[in-house]
Amino acid sequence: MDLTLTPEEEAFRDEVRAFLDENLPQDANRADPGFVAEWQRKLRAKRWVGFSWPAEVGGGGGSIMQQAILKEEMARRKAPPLGSCFMGLTWVGPAIIAYGSEEQKQRFIPDILDGAYQWCTGYSEPDHGSDLGALQCKAVREGDEYVVNGQKIWTSIAMWSKWIILLVRTSQHADDKHQGITCLLVPMDTPGITVRPIKNMAGGAMFAEVFFDDVRVPVELRLGAEGEGWKVTITALAHERSGIAEVESLTRNLEALKRLAQKTTRGGRPASEDPGVRARIARFETRIQAMRMNGLRYLTKQLRGEPLGSETSVSKLLRAQLEVEMGDFAVEIQGAAGPLVEGAEAAADGGRWQKMALSWPEVVIGGGTPNIQKNIIAERILGLPKD
């Protein structure tokens, strides 16, 4: 056990820090499109976009440990994301690298790395959210084309995407629902596709319903073999999965929460002097550290070449609980000002906590609800019988 970095790891960390010192000034306007575009160009030149991908396809070929260091340092400085095509980098790219034809790789991977346009993911359906494997959006082969009919929902950024990676059912199998699922890559401007944004409880619209009405997709846009779609989409490359970047963002929120407690008064004294408030903040801090230490243990497993199983469900569950509870607590300690939002004179920190208290479902529900994570932990780790 040695929690310090090796000289090589330290050298890489210093390289990342030097890059950040040079290219991300303290007062950089992270909302300025010009700044962000320039930032992404510089990251791309360093091959830090798609850092975990093999060098042959244009990735960075970074080791697991380097990925962790890069993400942690970036998150610590609140840097803009590593690459601007989030869904492409997370879902589409890894699947194409693993299952795509040579032509598909050449056609899509460089654009994903450059962030040339956005991708969205057509997975969930109105009747098949947590039970994704039972999806019913149908594709029928007609000559050199698939004809798609059905509906997807909770499709993040569908209205701004040029392409969608789509899971469709090409055949029915009573014994194994995962059979008969096929993966298609579809241009969003194909006739027959309709996008209807869904307003969320925070008032924004990040996700949408997507309808498919006799949408014709050429066979060469199928990713992997027919019926292989489930396997295609659960592909994970040798990704760093410690959750270290999420820990950094929670840590930043925790520090802000401490400052909020110091400037908020309760009974005429700073809330940070109240034993109950102190205990609750210390609990958050401890749980964030637990998440970090869990992540480091999983990272070590990966580095030692041991298979990583359902451990990420542990990280996801802890993060979900922290996101919900921290936002809620921050609003609670503001007393009567708690319900006020940006624009109200008495709203603390420009209403950031109220946003957090209303936007957690994005990370808590997205990618599997806490109850689904608990099922996974109980069944795959503790060996309890399946539901």
Added chain:
Amino acid sequence: MDFGFTEEQELLRSEVRKYLDAKCPLEQVRAISEAEGGAGFSPELWKEIAELGWLGLCVPEVHGGAGLGQVDLVVLLEETGRSLFPSPLLATSLAVAALREAGSEEQQARWLPSLADGTAIGSPALQEDADPPTPERVSLVGTPDGDGFVLRGEKRFVPDAGAATLFVVPFRAGSELALAVVERDAAGVSLEAWPGMDLTKRLGRLVLDGVRVGPDAVLAERGDAVFERIVDRATAGLTAEIVGAADGAVVLTAEYAKDRIQFGSPIGRYQGVKHPLAEMYVDVESSKSLLYYAAWALDESPAEAPRYVSMAKAYASEAFARIGIDAVQLHGAVGYTWEFDAHLYLKRSKWARPMYGDSDFHYERVAALGGL
């Protein structure tokens, strides 16, 4: 960066587990701890584990031990915790830690060999009342007497008071806090073992009625800081037993949930049972991670050790208390019986929660160390 155990540590873990599974399964735990008038441990097993090197694990090699560190000790104590092994092993290893922190070479040479070979049983007598041990709460006075001191007063909540033969005793020497080694057979020492809910863990009272300690028995007088380091090591050791026992409770309950059939199906299929078990598992995982980091920091990064020790103890003892209750509850009515084992873990959690500070105490320390 490597946050995992070495091959040697994994080997130690599997050897300890193998031994305890064979020699001290839960029936044996019960036989030893329920024995009428017993001291709460088996002298035969004590001799064997001394020969296996468990007692001298952290005793320097020159004094007859293996010279290993806090992380190795955590591996051992996790396993004794998992087995609810009734013995003064934890207390003895904490006395070893205290002697290593505070004792001179001569003092270590005098006491460590007998602690390592099991002929002596050690115990840190750090508390005088039910509050967590802090330097401010040490009030037992040592009156100067020639080149030594005379101690008068009492220590309470002393682990294994009935079995231990050698105590590490903090006292007030003027405005300073000092520590002394007091042996059981010294004139003026009397002991009282208290009954408790957890039969596998014993507490009691050490009365010092004018006990003289010579200068050779006064551990280097380094005051408050050394006391806090001793308490941190004790807390980490205790937390290792907590984490192991909590893990044991989760395994026991998960196995029961796979076997017990109700409504035509193993109860572990129902989410009302499955989800609490998943939460218990996550709590144990997180406790382990915090504990391992704290143990590593105690030896390798002392400045951050207090914060992580407190996080580990706060989180683990709170989680274990919940796990103890849930383990009984998920067993249903049989969980309430003496015959089923679930209550053994519940009782252990009650013993462990207040020791060296409960969650309230440690979370407050985390808050203060975190700048609040």
